[in-house]
Amino acid sequence: MSLLVVGLSHRSAPVSVLERASLNAEDLTKLLQDTVAAEPAAEAAVLATCNRIELYADVDKFHAGVAELSTLLAQHSGVGLEELTPYLYVHYEDRAVFHLFSVACGLDSMVVGEGQILGQIKDSLARAQELHTVGRLLNDLFQQALRVGKRAHSETGIDRAGQSLVTFGLEQLSGGADVQTWARGKKALVIGAGSMSSLAAATLARAGVAEVVVANRTYERAERLARILTEGDDTDVLARAVPMDAVPLELTRADVAVSCTGATGVVLTAESIATAVEGRTGADVEGADRENAGNAEAAESAGGRRTTAKADLRDTPLPPTSVGAEEGCPLDLTAVEPGFSLLGESAVAGMDAATLEQHATWVDNGTVDRREAARRSAEADAELITALAVTAATVGRIPERRRPEPVVEAPRPEPALFVLDLAMPRDVDSAVHRLAGVRLVDIESLAEASADAPMAADVDQVRRIVSDEVAAFGAAQRAAHITPTVVALRTMAADVVAGEIARLEGRLPGLDDKHRAEITQTVRRVVDKLLHAPTVRVKELAAEPGGTGYADALRTLFDLDAETVASVSQADGETNGEKNMDTNGKNRGPA
Secondary structure, three states: OOEEEEEEEOOOOOHHHHHHHOOOHHHHHHHHHHHHHOOOEEEEEEEEOOOEEEEEEEEOOHHHHHHHHHHHHHHHHOOOHHHHHHHOEEEEOHHHHHHHHHHHOOOOOOOOOOOHHHHHHHHHHHHHHHOOOOOHHHHHHHHHHHHHHHHHHHHOOHHHHOOOHHHHHHHHHOOOOOHHHHHOOOEEEEEOOOHHHHHHHHHHHHHOOOEEEEEEOOHHHHHHHHHHHHHOOOOOOEEEEEEHHHHHHHHHHOOEEEEOOOOOOOOEOHHHHHHHHHHHHOOOHHHHHHHHHHHHHHHHHHHHOOOHHHHHHOOOOOOOOOOOOOOOOOOOHHHOOOOOOOOOHHHHOOOEHHHHHHHHHHHHOOOOOHHHHHHOOHHHHHHHHHHHHHHHHHHOEOOOOOOOOOOOOOOOOOOOEEEEEOOOOOOEOHHHHHOOOEEEEOHHHHHHHHOOOOOOOHHHHHHHHHHHHHHHHHHHHHHHHHHHHHHHHHHHHHHHHHHHHHHHHHHOOOOOHHHHHHHHHHHHHHHHHHHHHHHHHHHHHHHOOOOOHHHHHHHHHOOOOHHHHHHHHHHHHHHHHHHHHHHHHHOOOOO
């Protein structure tokens, strides 16, 4: 097994890079086809979600495989290889299996324990099967990942450790309040009709919203989702479909907007949302944002208007040099706060005009530390002291340095519109975060919120399940690796038996059918008994780490034809692929 995965996710890359690296359906198809066409890769599958893009391949060379897969990801994502490389991670063989199983269980999700990833893994396998880019290894791997994920959710309480991204997003949108209480009676606008948008619409309907409006580029899909919501047995929500050009109007009526489309650009601009909120409240939400900024500037300006000279000197950098004994310095060193220059404003704060003049003379005479003088030119020092002397002559003494007045920010109004952006790349302009009267939760803010989310004790149990399943999968793959050799050996033995029986019939032409059958059965039993122990034992040994060499030993000892072994392996792989295709086809669709 030479399984390799190269990818990036919310754990390794910022949202801005993930947005640029995201692939549409056409890009994914081309990436898979180009990967299997590349020399190091025999099989390929892509797991692409809003939080990750990972390329899985069966390669014959590790370093060449890493280089080729990294280059292909860069080419198809449009992000330069040099820029993309720092965010890529690589897993090989057992570590790659462990990674995918962890992903399937929700351990690597933005929200630990979420179950939507199982549907995305299923879709990834279905896409690769349709394109015929997977064989035995990746078919087995992805099928087993689905089983491991289901086992984790059924045997543990991993669901208590987290929830779906939709549920988590709504919790963040509600500001920590109970989602059902917060959602009850609200009007919701859902943009998009894919799996994530459908889940969001259903979750809002169950939470008790009064109305769900579905907008989608394909109106028929929006209409179908609205009909499903209306006819659902677990809700009595009013649902209707609208075309995409009706979104601006529906925004003025909605309390909650959820967007998750496959668009590559912004679907909801800051201007459109500001217009919608202003249409509902009459408030200038962009003006309020500007007013907050103006208040901050005014407060800073008021805090700085002590004197004209003080304002001019406020931005002068103060070297962080410790105060020490300086010969002839008129400054009372014991009163100076440590860590400031003898020339700095803080050092001479509170000094009267006469002492300040003495200090200026001392500075001009150059008795200050030469290291300090190297950092400040004599001209700058003289200008500083002169300006301070003018201030001292005017007000009597240098004013004490004070902390700036705290900025008084106008309180933000309660949100009139709640916006949840679950798309990658983002559907909603990030500038919406600054609009008054709007609360926006997007993938980036969800990532920040989930970083400190509590972990349930069940996570440890899931990790143990993953470790056990990785070991079992590795053993099964190693055992499967030797199976074609064992089959070829038994086929060769059967041919030998058939040949000897034919020779016996030539020597004993008068042998009746009963005795011929008895002799044939006896010879076969002898051969089977001789081969049973070695073949069973070699499978056991091959299942252990490092046991793949036993297949080579069998082929050498029994002089087995390599082409015969390869043909058995290929036929078995095609059979398994067709079986998995049928199984997956029956269960396709989001989890």
